[in-house]
Amino acid sequence: MAENGRMSDDDLITRLEEQERRLVFTRFDHADAWHLGSLLVDLATSRDLPVAVDIRRGTQQLFHAALPGSTADNDHWIVRKVRVVERFGASSFLVGRRLAAKGEAxxxxxxxxxxxxxxxGGAFPVRVEGVGVIGVVTVSGLPQADDHALVVEAIETYLEE
Incomplete structure (x- = not known):
């Protein structure tokens, strides 16, 4: 923890890496996408969060919802965040924090x-045991750490069911 009470870059990166090691699916199909997407919508709706939710497997969009207060701009952010996960195989937040810690863009x-x-933050890899990254779960509409946290909370809840 940094002196100002905020998490240091190294501590945050370590936490994000741990989430990605831990939050792995045994399988992921259309029904899983629907269930996880519905869970995300329920969480966001219960908190009046103005977000868009998107789940993809490969190049196919399996789930999308735009909640009240979200805009078409959120959809554009989703596409941009998804590309980061697809290219680097890690959450958009983790990729961003690693770059920032090195002073790189x-x-x-x-x-x-x-x-x-x-x-x-906001796009998280759908990683399947023994397979690797096969998709992306994304939220857009909140500050980046909050977008990321909402996705992580939903995946944690889903995997515990």
């Missing part, structure tokens, strides 16, 4: 257009 380090990629 995604566009300069990897030659990508920032209009196409967003290393802001």
């Amino acid at each position: 995604l566009d300069a380090k990897y030659g990508v257009d920032p209009a196409d990629f967003a290393t802001h």
Whole structure:
């Protein structure tokens, strides 16, 4: 923990890496996407959160919901965050925090257009045991740490059921 009471970059990165090691599915199909997406919508609706929720497996969008207060801009952010997970196999928040800890920017380090990629929290890999990353769960509409936390909470709840 940093002196100001906030988590240090290294501690945050360690926590995010632990989440990705722990939050692994045994399988993930259309029904799983529907169930997880519905759980995310229920969590967000119960808290009046103005978010869009998106779940993809490969290139197919399996679930999408835009809750009151979300906008078309949230859909654009989703696409940009998803690209980060697809390219790097890690959550958009973790990729962003790793870069920030090194004082690097995604566009300069990897030659990508920032209009196409967003290393802001909210997109989390759907990782299946023995297979790897097969999809992405994304929330957009809150501050990045909150987008990430909502996705993690939903996946934790889903995997405990």
